[in-house]
Amino acid sequence: MFDIKIITIGKIKEKWIERGILEYIKRLSPYAKIEIIELKSESFSSSNKQKAVAIESARLEEALFKEKDSTIYFLDEYGDSLGSREFAYKLDKENGKIVFVIAGALGYNREILKNKNLISLSKLTFTHTMARLILLEQIYRSVCILKDKEYHY
């Protein structure tokens, strides 16, 4: 049983993305405990964007203090890109508590990424809510790969 936490910034506005996420959490329920933590996003204008990024990143760091026993992966465009099988084997190897961090619309303060595990979903940029959906789909796909289970969709 995987124990996976996804720490994110901001709420999902699109109902259809929410539905998709709930669908994958439901499908994953026999194999993984999934918890999604939504930290407050910071409103911003073009003049105070840097400050807003810094505040959001500080919130992520604070939330991560409680996750010292977990393996932490930051989703980031400059991270390692994996194929679905590599991703599945990585999850399997951890065999413990795993935390995925997804920045908000503004991205990270790059300072907090130093010496961290960074993984990339694609060279393409996605919205942070699409990234959440794609991550969950890949976790479900991982379970199907590891259990040699047909992927029904």
Next chain:
Amino acid sequence: MFDIKIITIGKIKEKWIERGILEYIKRLSPYAKIEIIELKSESFSSSNKQKAVAIESARLEEALFKEKDSTIYFLDEYGDSLGSREFAYKLDKENGKIVFVIAGALGYNREILKNKNLISLSKLTFTHTMARLILLEQIYRSVCILKDKEYHY
């Protein structure tokens, strides 16, 4: 105004993916004419999978006969991976009719991909319906990049 056709195999079963696709087609409507062509998928069992792939790929090839004037891109895991900006500039450069082809759940008969333009959304494998959603999101993102328009989501 982009003139984009997406040729795919099979229908979308997930209502939430359909909603997402419709959302992006609506947002794109001032900038791009989007047409989605869904060819019939082939039912299959483990014993006749190869035959089903061949039939579906033949259907794609037949549909592509009518698209001689378009630039055709096949979405494929072994294709070039682009960043969102590169993808946007590629669309912009074409400045004409563009066709994207997405295989069904079974993938392609690799024969039909010889000497073709292949592009990859990610090293990760996605379902063919998620690929359709991600492609549309990236076309919308491209328009935002090219028009220097803020991406609202």
